[in-house]
Amino acid sequence: MLKKTVLNSAHRTLGARMVDFGGWDMPVNYGSQIEEHHAVRRDCGMFDVSHMCPVDVVGADCRVFLSRLVANDVAKLQVAGKALYAAMLNDAGGVIDDLIIYFLTETRFRIVINAGTAEKDLAWMQAKVAEWKLDVSITQRRDGANALGIIAVQGPNARQKVWEVLPQSKTATEGLKAFFATEVDQYFIASTGYTGEDGYEIMLPAAEAENLWNALHKAGVAPCGLGARDTLRLEAGMNLYGQDMDETVSPLDAGLAWTVSLNTDRDFVGKSALTANGQKCQFLGLILLDKGVLRGHQQVITKQGNGEITSGSFSPTLQQSIALARLPLGVQIGDEVEVDIRGKLLKAKVVKPVFARNGKAVI
């Protein structure tokens, strides 16, 4: 039995093509994935991401708990509302999940974790609270009476559209810098996203999600499926958990070194393994020079040895196939490499792993 978000019937009314996405019945597109992709780069689109799990972390020891729990340093969170992207590691330094932490007050933080990892993440967090004997309570907000829905509104016109539909939010959100959140009435509005565009992610009581979704649709916001969400995040060079990294992969080998804070005496789970193992490979972008489509698990042949594509697709913005790949140390940006696609060796160029943001190609 597939799980459904509170917007399931709204998707079906809009004629969405539904797929099993990690046990969730989710829209992959509402017609054309490429048109939805362009809508976000050029205008405004919205995504139902209510399958993701908000977690409220409350108590006197929140900061101590989070500083030991994740590889990024919550000491960077000093201004109320500030958000931090972080990886939660196991003892071997592998990534249990990647998540966003919002700092609300010294005794209240909110974390958003991935859909497919929610149960194991919550169990891990609960176990750490007990092990470290901290005054922290962990409460999931995806299911049950206090469940929240999440709608991501993304694109150059996203802010205008949200203000049109929720005029009461304008004062509190118009000065919101990137990677911040604020609370307006029952809405938790964050300037975060997974597309490389401006916009908001809005959490609200699940029972009200459909009203907001319909109002945004009426205001001209294009409903977008998880298909477009994937090509948008790929173009933006953002990792997808389970594809670009998992429990067997170090964040240092998944392009997440920028989220790992090793240079203080703060201890966190996985730190000693990261320090002992160091970086084993590089996480870089590829652009296919020949015709075809790069896909996850294809072998990359370089002068320094073989690597592997972790995510690949066709980039609607670049009109070429692009990929994220783990490549041997020593491979340089600009190198030409070969990718084995169904037994044929096709040429690709190594690039920085960011392809398009803010409506434009950046390659």
Added chain:
Amino acid sequence: MSNVPANLKYATSHEWVRLEADGSVTVGISDHAQEALGDLVFVELPEVGAHFVAEKEIAVVESVKAAADVYAPIAGTVTEVNQAAADAPESVNQDAYAAWLFKMTPDNAADLDALLDAAAYQAVADAA
């Protein structure tokens, strides 16, 4: 609901087949197949002159989402490929029955009888 023209034959692997007056067959992917794949961005066609046995991978269609093999619906030799479909893969989304992929000369014309008619294929597509 996908479109299943009554004048064509179909393979369970979602190819359509049209018997031409000269005894050759024209092959493409069904409307149901293009709809399931989503926006196509790449089409790889077989070599003219190549021979394929039935159910052998003969071409590849890739959407933004996934790659899918196209199978030879019957045994035969490729006589022509539709380069226009490879140059504009979206034409297959627009009209899967106009944007054919390749033509073959069947080894044995009677093999066509084993393919599905429109009603039988509709049942396959509905169950997918």
